[in-house]
Amino acid sequence: MNRYPHSTRLLVAIDCIIFGFGGEEIKLLVIKRNFEPERGKWSLMGGFVNEEEDLEVGAERILFELTGLNNIYVEQLQTFGKVNRDPVERTISVVFFALINIHNHDEESVRVHNAAWISLKNRPALIFDHEKMVEIALERLRYKAALHPIGFELLPEKFTIPQLQKLYEAIYDMKLDRRNFSRKILSTGLLVDTGEKNENSATKKATLYRLDKERYESKFHAFWYFMPDL
Amino acid sequence: MNRYPHSTRLLVAIDCIIFGFGGEEIKLLVIKRNFEPERGKWSLMGGFVNEEEDLEVGAERILFELTGLNNIYVEQLQTFGKVNRDPVERTISVVFFALINIHNHDEESVRVHNAAWISLKNRPALIFDHEKMVEIALERLRYKAALHPIGFELLPEKFTIPQLQKLYEAIYDMKLDRRNFSRKILSTGLLVDTGEKNENSATKKATLYRLDKERYESKFHAFWYFMPDL
DNA sequence: TTATTGTTGTGTCGTAATGACACATTCATT
DNA sequence: AATGAATGTGTCATTACGACACAACAATAA
Structure with a gap:
C-alpha cells in the first residue's frame, strides 16, 4: 500500500503535568530548561513521540525518566496545536497529566533533569503555552476529583x-x-x-x-x- | 532560530464525531469511503491538519465542509495515536465531537460526501479505530450531559x-x-x-x-x- | 498527678432534594 | 358527547446535606 502522498507531517510532542501533594498544598513537578530558547525558564517535562511508540507509552516513558515511577495514574488531558505555540517550529503537543505520591519519586532522576517541585498556587511563569496547559489540568483535576475518587x-x-x-x-x-x-x-x-x-x-x-x-x-x-x- | 533537527514528523489528522437527534434516537453522521483502503466502508468525517491551521480551526473547516454549519458545539475529545491505527501510514488523529440540530445541516453537502445519518445504537462497523472513538465520544456525551446542559x-x-x-x-x-x-x-x-x-x-x-x-x-x-x- | 491545649471522632437537627406515584387537563378522533 | 393518548401539576415519605456542639484522646506544662 502506498502512503498518503499529500499533506505535511508535523512534529508531535508529549508534555506531562505531574501533580503531587506536599501535605499542605498541591505541587507541580517541572524542569528548568538548559537549552535555547527560553533557557533557564521553567517548563513541563516533555519529549517527542518516537516513530514506533504509542502515545500512552511515550507518556509513560517520559514520566519514568523523570520520576523513576511506573504504574502511576496517567490520563490524557488535551492536545495543543496552535500554529505558533512553539516558536522554533510548529509542534503538536499531546498533554498528559499524572498524579503521584510525592514521596515516591526518584530524587536522583529529578536532580539530573534540573527538576523541582513548585507550588501550584504560587507558581512561576512557564514557557510557551505550558501555563494554559496547567490551568486546564487543574480544572480537570478539580472536575474529576469532585466526581471520582482519584x-x-x-x-x-x-x-x-x-x-x-x-x-x-x-x-x-x-x-x-x-x-x-x-x-x-x-x-x-x-x-x-x-x-x-x-x-x-x-x-x-x-x-x-x-x-x-x-x-x-x-x-x-x-x-x-x-x-x-x- | 533553527528548527528541531532530530525527531520524526508525523501525519496529523482530525476526525469529527457528529451527533444529531432524530426525535427517537441519537444519530451519527458518517461518510462512505470512496477510496482505498476500506473503500465502501463507513468512516468518520476527517481530514489532515493544514500547515498553517490551528486544530480547532481545522475541525471547524471539516465540520463546515460536511454540514454547511458554523458556530456549532464542538469540543476536543481525545487524540488517538496507536502506531498501527492507520494501515497506510502512521497518523495521529485528534478527534473532536460536535452536537448539531439534525434538521439544520446542508443536505447537498451531505450528498456530495456520500454521507448519511446512521443510528448510534445499532451502528454498522466503522473503519480503523473509529469504533473506539465513537464509544469514547458516547461516554463523554453521557458524562457531560449529566452534568451540563449541552x-x-x-x-x-x-x-x-x-x-x-x-x-x-x-x-x-x-x-x-x-x-x-x-x-x-x-x-x-x-x-x-x-x-x-x-x-x-x-x-x-x-x-x-x-x-x-x-x-x-x-x-x-x-x-x-x-x-x-x- | 493534674490541668491545658490542640486535634480527632461522632451525633443531632432542620431544610432541601429526590424518587415513587395519582389525578386532572387538553385535543383529535369517533 | 364519549374515548384515548399525551401533557401538566401535586403529594408524600425517605434520604442527603449543611450547620453546628460535645466528648475523647495525647502530648506538654504546671
Whole structure:
C-alpha cells in the first residue's frame, strides 16, 4: 500500500503535568530548561513521540525518566496545536497529566533533569503555552476529583481522614467542614481502618486508613458528589 | 532560530464525531469511503491538519465542509495515536465531537460526501479505530450531559419538555419519570415559555420552550445532576 | 498527678432534594 | 358527547446535606 502522498507531517510532542501533594498544598513537578530558547525558564517535562511508540507509552516513558515511577495514574488531558505555540517550529503537543505520591519519586532522576517541585498556587511563569496547559489540568483535576475518587493517587498507602481533607482543601482552595467531610468519605465505603494510628501527631493520633482496592476499582466510574458547591 | 533537527514528523489528522437527534434516537453522521483502503466502508468525517491551521480551526473547516454549519458545539475529545491505527501510514488523529440540530445541516453537502445519518445504537462497523472513538465520544456525551446542559445543542430552537426527555432517554438508553424530569428541568430556570404550543401533536399540544441564552451561558459550567443514578 | 491545649471522632437537627406515584387537563378522533 | 393518548401539576415519605456542639484522646506544662 502506498502512503498518503499529500499533506505535511508535523512534529508531535508529549508534555506531562505531574501533580503531587506536599501535605499542605498541591505541587507541580517541572524542569528548568538548559537549552535555547527560553533557557533557564521553567517548563513541563516533555519529549517527542518516537516513530514506533504509542502515545500512552511515550507518556509513560517520559514520566519514568523523570520520576523513576511506573504504574502511576496517567490520563490524557488535551492536545495543543496552535500554529505558533512553539516558536522554533510548529509542534503538536499531546498533554498528559499524572498524579503521584510525592514521596515516591526518584530524587536522583529529578536532580539530573534540573527538576523541582513548585507550588501550584504560587507558581512561576512557564514557557510557551505550558501555563494554559496547567490551568486546564487543574480544572480537570478539580472536575474529576469532585466526581471520582482519584485523590487517593496523591496520598501514601496509609493516610488519615484529616490528611485526605487537607488534600481536598488544597485541590479546591477552600475550607471544608470536618464532620460533613468525614461522613461523606466514610459513607463511600472505600476506606478500610488499618487499626494503626498516625504516630507523627503531637495531639490526638488519627486513625490510618487504606483504600479498599477492589471497591475502588469497581466503583471508580460511579459518580460521587464529594464537593459541596462546584 | 533553527528548527528541531532530530525527531520524526508525523501525519496529523482530525476526525469529527457528529451527533444529531432524530426525535427517537441519537444519530451519527458518517461518510462512505470512496477510496482505498476500506473503500465502501463507513468512516468518520476527517481530514489532515493544514500547515498553517490551528486544530480547532481545522475541525471547524471539516465540520463546515460536511454540514454547511458554523458556530456549532464542538469540543476536543481525545487524540488517538496507536502506531498501527492507520494501515497506510502512521497518523495521529485528534478527534473532536460536535452536537448539531439534525434538521439544520446542508443536505447537498451531505450528498456530495456520500454521507448519511446512521443510528448510534445499532451502528454498522466503522473503519480503523473509529469504533473506539465513537464509544469514547458516547461516554463523554453521557458524562457531560449529566452534568451540563449541552442536550439543547441537539434540539431545534423551540422544543417541548417531552421532546427534551426523549432526548435524554435516547442518550442514556433508559426510561425516565415524566414528572420528576419536568420538575428537575424547570427548576434549573433555563427554559423560557414561548407561549406557543406544539401544533404537530395529535393529542394535547405541549408547550414550546426556548433556552434562556444568558442563563445558559452564565450557568453552563455549574454542575447539574440531571441523571438519577449514573 | 493534674490541668491545658490542640486535634480527632461522632451525633443531632432542620431544610432541601429526590424518587415513587395519582389525578386532572387538553385535543383529535369517533 | 364519549374515548384515548399525551401533557401538566401535586403529594408524600425517605434520604442527603449543611450547620453546628460535645466528648475523647495525647502530648506538654504546671
